[in-house]
Amino acid sequence: MFKSLTIIFLSALAISCGSSSAEKKKSLSVKTNSENHVFTIGNTMDFSLNNPKNYDLGEVTFSFDGKPVSSSVDLSNIRLGEHQLVAQVNLDGEPETIQQTITVMNDMAPKVYTFNIVNEYPHDITSYTQGLEFYKGELYESTGQYGESKLRKVDYKTGEVIQNYDLPKEYFAEGLTVMNDKVYQLTWKRGTGFVYDANSFEKLSSFKYNESKEGWGICNDGQVLYKSDGTEKIWTLNPETLMEESYVQAYHSKGKVVELNELEWVEGKIYSNRWQKNGVAIINPVNGAVEGVIDFTPLHNKVTQHPKLDVLNGIAYNPETKTLFVTGKRWDKLFEVEIVEK
Incomplete structure (x- = not known):
C-alpha cells in the first residue's frame, strides 16, 4: 500500500x-x-x-x-x-x-547570353588554368595541381610565357587578381593566399582565410577584393588586412548557385564560372543576384581533345578591347569573345 x-x-x-x-x-x-x-x-x-x-x-x-x-x-x-x-x-x-x-x-530569371568568337590564340596545353586576368595590358595566369602550380605573365597573342614563378609543391594554386601593382593568388585547401609584386613576382606577404575554408576564385573592383570558396558565397576582403568582412550569396529566381569558381570583375558585375560546368554566371556584387548566364559549351569542342583535357576555367576581361578572354584547364586555345544576348 x-x-x-x-x-x-x-x-x-x-x-x-x-x-x-x-x-x-x-x-x-x-x-x-x-x-x-x-x-x-x-x-x-x-x-x-x-x-x-x-x-x-x-x-x-x-x-x-x-x-x-x-x-x-x-x-x-x-x-x-x-x-x-x-x-x-x-x-x-x-x-x-x-x-x-x-x-x-531574385524576382526574375537570369538573362541568357551567348557569344561570338573574335579571335583564337595559342595557350599552353599543360596549364591547369585557375585564374586569368589582364592588368595594364598584360595577361596574368595562375595554374593549379600539386607540384605544377605557377604564377605566370603571358603574351596572350603568342602564348609565350614572359615570366614564371613556381609555387612550393605543397600548394595547389587557385585564382588570382592584380590590384595596385600587387598580385593576389589563392591556394585551395591550405587556407593561405599570397601577395606578390606584379612586376618582379617577388613574394611580399601571405594571408589567411579567416571565415571560409577554401580558396577558389578572386577578383577586384579597384578598391576591394572579392573571393569565392566553392559555395554560393562571394566574400569581400578588406584591402588592407585581407580579412573577410562580409559576403553575398549567389541566388537567382529558383535558388542558389553553388561551386562558384574563377571570378572576374567586368564593368560593375562579377563573372563567375561554376566548377565542372561550361557556363558563367553574371552576378550583382551588391545583393548576389544572378542576373545573367553565358553558355560556353561549344568552346570545349574547339580545342584539341586529349586524355587530360578538363573543363572551362579562366575568364579575363580586357578593358582596352572590351572583350572577354576565356580558356580552360589544359586547353590549347585562348578565345577572345564578345558577349551577346540570346
Whole structure:
C-alpha cells in the first residue's frame, strides 16, 4: 500500500511540475507570411511568434540578421540568400531564442547570353588554368595541381610565357587578381593566399582565410577584393588586412548557385564560372543576384581533345578591347569573345 502511494505521489509531482523549458521551447516557432519561409526580393515579410500553448513568455522581441525589428521587414533592398529571423523570449525565468531561417530569392530569371568568337590564340596545353586576368595590358595566369602550380605573365597573342614563378609543391594554386601593382593568388585547401609584386613576382606577404575554408576564385573592383570558396558565397576582403568582412550569396529566381569558381570583375558585375560546368554566371556584387548566364559549351569542342583535357576555367576581361578572354584547364586555345544576348 505504501509503495503504491509513493508511485502515485511521484507521478502527481511530475505532472504538477509541468513541461520542462526544453519541451516548451519545442512547441514555439516563428511564423511568417510565407509557408516555407521563402520570399522574393521586393516583398514584405510579416512575422509573429507561434505559441500554441499560450505559455507566459514575457516580452517577445525580434531581430533580423542581428538587427532589431518589430513585426515586418521590407525586403526591397536586401542581399539575397539565407537570413536569420530570431525571437527572444523568457522561459521559466531564463532567456531563450527561437530561430527561423529565411530565404530571399531574385524576382526574375537570369538573362541568357551567348557569344561570338573574335579571335583564337595559342595557350599552353599543360596549364591547369585557375585564374586569368589582364592588368595594364598584360595577361596574368595562375595554374593549379600539386607540384605544377605557377604564377605566370603571358603574351596572350603568342602564348609565350614572359615570366614564371613556381609555387612550393605543397600548394595547389587557385585564382588570382592584380590590384595596385600587387598580385593576389589563392591556394585551395591550405587556407593561405599570397601577395606578390606584379612586376618582379617577388613574394611580399601571405594571408589567411579567416571565415571560409577554401580558396577558389578572386577578383577586384579597384578598391576591394572579392573571393569565392566553392559555395554560393562571394566574400569581400578588406584591402588592407585581407580579412573577410562580409559576403553575398549567389541566388537567382529558383535558388542558389553553388561551386562558384574563377571570378572576374567586368564593368560593375562579377563573372563567375561554376566548377565542372561550361557556363558563367553574371552576378550583382551588391545583393548576389544572378542576373545573367553565358553558355560556353561549344568552346570545349574547339580545342584539341586529349586524355587530360578538363573543363572551362579562366575568364579575363580586357578593358582596352572590351572583350572577354576565356580558356580552360589544359586547353590549347585562348578565345577572345564578345558577349551577346540570346
